[in-house]
Amino acid sequence: MVANDIGGCHLKAPAETKERILDVAEQIFAEKGYAATSMRTITSQAKVNLAAINYHFGSKVQLYRAVFRRRVEPMNRSRIEMLHSLERKAGDTPLALEDILQAFLEPALRASLDPKQGGTNFIKLLGRPHAEPGPDIHDFLPPMYDEVKKRYRAALAKALPDLSQEELSWRVHFVIGAMAFTLAGTDALEMIESCRYCDPTDIQGIVQYLLPFLKGGLSAPPAVLKSADRNTRIPDKSS
Amino acid sequence: MVANDIGGCHLKAPAETKERILDVAEQIFAEKGYAATSMRTITSQAKVNLAAINYHFGSKVQLYRAVFRRRVEPMNRSRIEMLHSLERKAGDTPLALEDILQAFLEPALRASLDPKQGGTNFIKLLGRPHAEPGPDIHDFLPPMYDEVKKRYRAALAKALPDLSQEELSWRVHFVIGAMAFTLAGTDALEMIESCRYCDPTDIQGIVQYLLPFLKGGLSAPPAVLKSADRNTRIPDKSS
DNA sequence: GTCTATACTCCGATAGAC
DNA sequence: GTCTATCGGAGTATAGAC
Numbered sequence: 001m002v003a004n005d006i007g008g009c010h011l012k013a014p015a016e017t018k019e020r021i022l023d024v025a026e027q028i029f030a031e032k033g034y035a036a037t038s039m040r041t042i043t044s045q046a047k048v049n050l051a052a053i054n055y056h057f058g059s060k061v062q063l064y065r066a067v068f069r070r071r072v073e074p075m076n077r078s079r080i081e082m083l084h085s086l087e088r089k090a091g092d093t094p095l096a097l098e099d100i101l102q103a104f105l106e107p108a109l110r111a112s113l114d115p116k117q118g119g120t121n122f123i124k125l126l127g128r129p130h131a132e133p134g135p136d137i138h139d140f141l142p143p144m145y146d147e148v149k150k151r152y153r154a155a156l157a158k159a160l161p162d163l164s165q166e167e168l169s170w171r172v173h174f175v176i177g178a179m180a181f182t183l184a185g186t187d188a189l190e191m192i193e194s195c196r197y198c199d200p201t202d203i204q205g206i207v208q209y210l211l212p213f214l215k216g217g218l219s220a221p222p223a224v225l226k227s228a229d230r231n232t233r234i235p236d237k238s239s
Numbered sequence: 240m241v242a243n244d245i246g247g248c249h250l251k252a253p254a255e256t257k258e259r260i261l262d263v264a265e266q267i268f269a270e271k272g273y274a275a276t277s278m279r280t281i282t283s284q285a286k287v288n289l290a291a292i293n294y295h296f297g298s299k300v301q302l303y304r305a306v307f308r309r310r311v312e313p314m315n316r317s318r319i320e321m322l323h324s325l326e327r328k329a330g331d332t333p334l335a336l337e338d339i340l341q342a343f344l345e346p347a348l349r350a351s352l353d354p355k356q357g358g359t360n361f362i363k364l365l366g367r368p369h370a371e372p373g374p375d376i377h378d379f380l381p382p383m384y385d386e387v388k389k390r391y392r393a394a395l396a397k398a399l400p401d402l403s404q405e406e407l408s409w410r411v412h413f414v415i416g417a418m419a420f421t422l423a424g425t426d427a428l429e430m431i432e433s434c435r436y437c438d439p440t441d442i443q444g445i446v447q448y449l450l451p452f453l454k455g456g457l458s459a460p461p462a463v464l465k466s467a468d469r470n471t472r473i474p475d476k477s478s
Numbered sequence: 479g480t481c482t483a484t485a486c487t488c489c490g491a492t493a494g495a496c
Numbered sequence: 497g498t499c500t501a502t503c504g505g506a507g508t509a510t511a512g513a514c
Binding site for chain 2: 497498499500
């Protein structure tokens, strides 16, 4: 359907060029990170001109976002579907914590095992932008996670009625931190924690360890605030 | 004591120059991250020549490491001291989880409140390199954390005798992830999790929420491995 | 609309004068 | 120890070929 190179025309199908850039960029970004990846490396490996990135995506950072968006959007759609189906089955009763966590983790897990969805490359990419400093790199995340965040937060609030809004927010934050840090799984793992006992490439195994930890953390008793400026203080030791 | 600029000499005390570079670099690295910070910005703000960084530190990345090392080493020494004093008091009985976590977190907390130790700038810097990709940036961490890691891991193993070596390793990893993600506290917080209910600058408050979460996660029951290649399988639903 | 060639600015690094 | 000059390589923008 597209004007192709049969008969001497050297143009390529535009979709093909864009896709090839995305594929190559995804791989190199995952391996070397954003800053250490040069546009010249991407374009030469994808066999396109240096300016092709600017033409098709606008800039390097916009290419990064496109790489991200291509994988995250289907993943988050799947997360919402899974939560929805859990809620239909449960009716009005709160969901079990592990079901919520499982529904959240499984789409990421599946993507990590399917090369068509980015495979391990994408998983490495997934957790990285959270720690990046510049607003350019991670300011585009909130709209992509907005719906997911809202729905899972609501499900967690129902499952954990004893937590204040504030404490729930923090715990969700900690959960995301543990996940992002683990999934991003750069070599940081072997570095901080000598990993004679754990295999960072066994993603399914990781989740089996991650789930009880997150469940235990989320369902821990609420914090006892000590330095609060309230005068109705919670007694410390009067059992 | 040093040859200074009184009387027309334009030389400065070397220590003073190095310190000024470190101070300025720490602030800018914390604000904008490694990649987005240029040596020209640092040197102009510190009122030194561009080549001064290369002269005193060797390269940009070595300056980054020096900034880091200056703060982390005293902090980790303090961590070891606090754990040591806990262990002396406890004798042979295992330490309480919250005491271990507290001993680990408090030195970081204190540094975050003391401008002389880097203050909030350093805390932002602390968690960041874990997610950075290039080996240049985070390969220098392991030797700095080696001793701390070994001692805290041993204390945790004693406090959590039911966990396998492998699971303990993973849980320590998750704890570090939640901490690093939280302390790094870029704006990622407001982005992933709408933070109407939590104040990311209130570091003392954060720790009060972090502690019960980590304690709950660490002391959760061991994972039930499902896909293991054992034939003595644990029954799923036979209550 | 797509792709190419080229130029511009900024970066980190370094050699050599002072 | 400090400064200037300069180099190669990075991201970016654009004029023009097809």
